[in-house]
Amino acid sequence: MKTPELPLRDIHLPDAVSWWPLAPGWWLSLAVLVMLLAALAWWWRGAPLRRLRQAALAELGSIEQAYSHSGDGHACAQALSRLLRRVALLAGDARAAHSHGADMLAVLNNLGKTPLPMEVITLTDAAPYSPRAAADLDAEKYREITLNLRQWLMQLRVPRARLVSERRAAV
Numbered sequence: 389m390k391t392p393e394l395p396l397r398d399i400h401l402p403d404a405v406s407w408w409p410l411a412p413g414w415w416l417s418l419a420v421l422v423m424l425l426a427a428l429a430w431w432w433r434g435a436p437l438r439r440l441r442q443a444a445l446a447e448l449g450s451i452e453q454a455y456s457h458s459g460d461g462h463a464c465a466q467a468l469s470r471l472l473r474r475v476a477l478l479a480g481d482a483r484a485a486h487s488h489g490a491d492m493l494a495v496l497n498n499l500g501k502t503p504l505p506m507e508v509i510t511l512t513d514a515a516p517y518s519p520r521a522a523a524d525l526d527a528e529k530y531r532e533i534t535l536n537l538r539q540w541l542m543q544l545r546v547p548r549a550r551l552v553s554e555r556r557a558a559v
Contacts (some may be wrong), residue, residue: 505540
């Protein structure tokens with residue numbers, strides 16, 4: 389008996405694998421990449437303010453160290469006044485160069501989340517120009533003032549547009 393021919397087709401290859409739609413692992417990888425890029429952009433935007441804060445805190449540390457070695461309240465008050473003016477100028481407020489008293493207080497209060505402690509203003513208002521006013525404050529008062537100033541500098545906030553425009557103007 390003769391076997392009937394089976395209707396078999398020839399061997400054929402499967403369709404090519406398409407790159408689309410992506411597998412779930414690729415979607416997860418893309419989502420992680422987008423989040424990393426967003427985090428990097430957020431970090432990069434805050435860099436100028438972080439540098440300003442770090443520089444101001446480093447200078448405050450050197451002022452505190454110089455005061456602890458010399459005990460010269462007048463020089464400390466002058467250095468603190470210069471520090472506050474420089475912070476305000478770097479933050480983009482040109483009024484800080486020639487302001488004093490209530491005007492300087494308004495300039496500095498615009499930079500912090502909280503107002504600048506009044507002890508710091510009173511110290512930097514009169515003591516840099518009067519050795520007698522600086523001598524009236526004892527070492528404990530200076531430590532308290534620098535501690536308050538350190539806390540204020542830690543929460544310093546400056547609009548990014550001000551920092552960027554100042555940096556471009558300096559170049």
